[in-house]
Amino acid sequence: MSKLLHWFSAGRTSGKYTLPFVILLLGITLLASAANLLLPESSALHVSTYSITLLGKYLCYAMLALAVDIIWGYCGILSLGHGAFFALGGYAMGMYLMRQIGDRGVYGHPTLPDFMVFLDWQELPWFWLGMDQFWFAMIMAVLVPGLLAFVFGWLAFRSRVTGVYLSIMTQALTYALLLAFFRNEMGFGGNNGLTDFKEILGFDLQSDATRVSLFIITALLLALVLLVSQRILSSRLGKVTLAVRDAEARTRFIGYRTERYKVWLFVYSAVIAGVAGALYVPQVGIINPGEFSPINSIEIVIWVAVGGRGTLIGAIIGALLVNYAKTRFTAIMPDGWLFALGALFVLVTLFLPKGLIGLYGQLKSKRQTLSTQEASS
Amino acid sequence: MNAIDQSLQSLRDTFRRDLVWPFLAPEHAAKVDVSNQMILYVEGLNLSFDGFKALNDLNLYVKDGELRCLIGANGAGKTTLMDVITGKSKPDSGSVFFGQTHNLLSKDEADIAQLGIGRKFQKPTVFEEQSVFDNLELSLKTDKRVIQTLFSRLSPSEIDRIDEVLKIIGLNDQRFMKAGALSHGQKQWLEIGMLLVSDPRLLLIDEPVAGMTAQETERTAELLTSLAGERTVIVVEHDMEFVRSIARTVTVLHQGSVLAEGTMDQIQNNKDVIEVYLGEEAVEA
Ligand SMILES: Nc1ncnc2c1ncn2[C@@H]1O[C@H](COP(=O)(O)OP(=O)(O)O)[C@@H](O)[C@H]1O
Numbered sequence A: 001m002s003k004l005l006h007w008f009s010a011g012r013t014s015g016k017y018t019l020p021f022v023i024l025l026l027g028i029t030l031l032a033s034a035a036n037l038l039l040p041e042s043s044a045l046h047v048s049t050y051s052i053t054l055l056g057k058y059l060c061y062a063m064l065a066l067a068v069d070i071i072w073g074y075c076g077i078l079s080l081g082h083g084a085f086f087a088l089g090g091y092a093m094g095m096y097l098m099r100q101i102g103d104r105g106v107y108g109h110p111t112l113p114d115f116m117v118f119l120d121w122q123e124l125p126w127f128w129l130g131m132d133q134f135w136f137a138m139i140m141a142v143l144v145p146g147l148l149a150f151v152f153g154w155l156a157f158r159s160r161v162t163g164v165y166l167s168i169m170t171q172a173l174t175y176a177l178l179l180a181f182f183r184n185e186m187g188f189g190g191n192n193g194l195t196d197f198k199e200i201l202g203f204d205l206q207s208d209a210t211r212v213s214l215f216i217i218t219a220l221l222l223a224l225v226l227l228v229s230q231r232i233l234s235s236r237l238g239k240v241t242l243a244v245r246d247a248e249a250r251t252r253f254i255g256y257r258t259e260r261y262k263v264w265l266f267v268y269s270a271v272i273a274g275v276a277g278a279l280y281v282p283q284v285g286i287i288n289p290g291e292f293s294p295i296n297s298i299e300i301v302i303w304v305a306v307g308g309r310g311t312l313i314g315a316i317i318g319a320l321l322v323n324y325a326k327t328r329f330t331a332i333m334p335d336g337w338l339f340a341l342g343a344l345f346v347l348v349t350l351f352l353p354k355g356l357i358g359l360y361g362q363l364k365s366k367r368q369t370l371s372t373q374e375a376s377s
Numbered sequence B: 001m002n003a004i005d006q007s008l009q010s011l012r013d014t015f016r017r018d019l020v021w022p023f024l025a026p027e028h029a030a031k032v033d034v035s036n037q038m039i040l041y042v043e044g045l046n047l048s049f050d051g052f053k054a055l056n057d058l059n060l061y062v063k064d065g066e067l068r069c070l071i072g073a074n075g076a077g078k079t080t081l082m083d084v085i086t087g088k089s090k091p092d093s094g095s096v097f098f099g100q101t102h103n104l105l106s107k108d109e110a111d112i113a114q115l116g117i118g119r120k121f122q123k124p125t126v127f128e129e130q131s132v133f134d135n136l137e138l139s140l141k142t143d144k145r146v147i148q149t150l151f152s153r154l155s156p157s158e159i160d161r162i163d164e165v166l167k168i169i170g171l172n173d174q175r176f177m178k179a180g181a182l183s184h185g186q187k188q189w190l191e192i193g194m195l196l197v198s199d200p201r202l203l204l205i206d207e208p209v210a211g212m213t214a215q216e217t218e219r220t221a222e223l224l225t226s227l228a229g230e231r232t233v234i235v236v237e238h239d240m241e242f243v244r245s246i247a248r249t250v251t252v253l254h255q256g257s258v259l260a261e262g263t264m265d266q267i268q269n270n271k272d273v274i275e276v277y278l279g280e281e282a283v284e285a
């Protein structure tokens, strides 16, 4: 245990902004929560429950962006299918929430969710068994994305598929799942997905306190994932990861089984995406096959590119900013968002190859050279 | 009585404290069997790219502790031979053994590296985004499995080893510099450093002095000669002056097979070689 703690505290310089960022994140979370629960609605500083839920949703996206950044920014694997892991985590949570509804559904069946009654099913399919237990559903939320990532990664990385081919395969993966989950016979609610949730662990999902708790839990888990990832990436394993990104063949020639590193990093990343999905569903109240759509996975990559890939904080900031912009933009021009997103991506690739974080670094070094020039003159 | 004695003895052997059971011995500590003085056996190697024979029935034997120079015109197959030895390319036929027991053709790059075969590429490839120190740390001879790497920490002796190598390659002042910011010659040295720090049994070095100044070339020659003996070194080089300054045995490759082998003097007087290799040079000059 002490060894583990030591390993945790021995971080190197690369993550010097991580701790301040975590403190800022948690500080804002607490303030917003307090402003929702303690201040009267008439107060100018009151934060509505709607805003809290929106913030919680953004934080889930931030965690998803972090997952993509680990695998893309640090290991050079451009996954265009991470939406699939997110959605699988979300479905695991959704199944639990469905079973929490119990006999309060429209048809009032004691165990079967409404859509199964509607399909005239007599009993629960085997993969719904146990999902009424929160702990079991949560294990599934990390296990299923993790296993899928392991099998996919093992096959792809062992046969040394890289670059564009790998990206296309990840798109195909999420697309295949999209088609499968659309089918009613799959037993996941078809194109309507899972919705009409009532409670989580007995707490009313509509109440302010539950909403705020979910928001705080999301922030805490995001902070934890950020800290753990930062620590992993500043260990020697992180150096091997960068080595794989920049010169994989060379890394093999000094004795590293690069495909194993890639598989495990891919699994780690998929598990984070699964957790993000599981946190997302109770806050937005629905999960449907649309989450598997290939375009979703591409959007995540754009968040990361905007924030700055290869910097974990950059991925988080990118996800928060782009999603805030999306909320604002779609309120004015619902159909224009994809074009705006495409334009944003082009602009970032052309002018900000290192994203916003890279811009900050450039400005800082420019100011430094200016001030040293002044000092010398 | 005798039988009981024997079984008791074997039982004692099984639990001897100074030995490790074979299945517990770490993989990278695998022994290289050089009881016949040979460390590398390359036999009947053929490899063609789209019908073009890059290696053509190539045979090469290298003694343990030798410093061997490979020369040959561009496209003779020198780099391809190194690719086969290090597991990057698989030949169409032939065999490659490291010591008497390790069949290199059945292993992948990582396995071969862990057996103690290090390689320096023709075009220097270092990890540009990482510091010189990190480049060396990554190359250390350590347990390279995932979990072990995650929890690994530099031991004092490993740090000493890196410091020592930094001095040898003359990059002590650049230790925290990004490798990408080094000059071409310095990258060459860093790559040699990455080889040294991994403590290999056999070093394959492809064109080490390309882009180096005369002084640096001289230092490289000194370093390579000092390495031979304890280690085995195979050097590919075009620079005949350089080859002359280090070589004991020279192998000439031509169109994917061995044309001649011997001391520098023997090679220079070999009729075939004069015809196809030195001849060209003489004509050009
Ligand atoms: N991957 C490859 N595909 C096709 N041809 C190759 C490949 N690698 C090497 N060759 C060819 O094999 C021949 C030997 O190349 P190489 O071993 O690099 O020669 P050198 O002795 O100059 O190092 C060259 O003619 C080269 O064009």
Ligand SMILES: [Mg+2]
Pocket (backbone or CB within 6 Å): B078, B079, B080, B122, B206
């Ligand atoms: Mg070559």
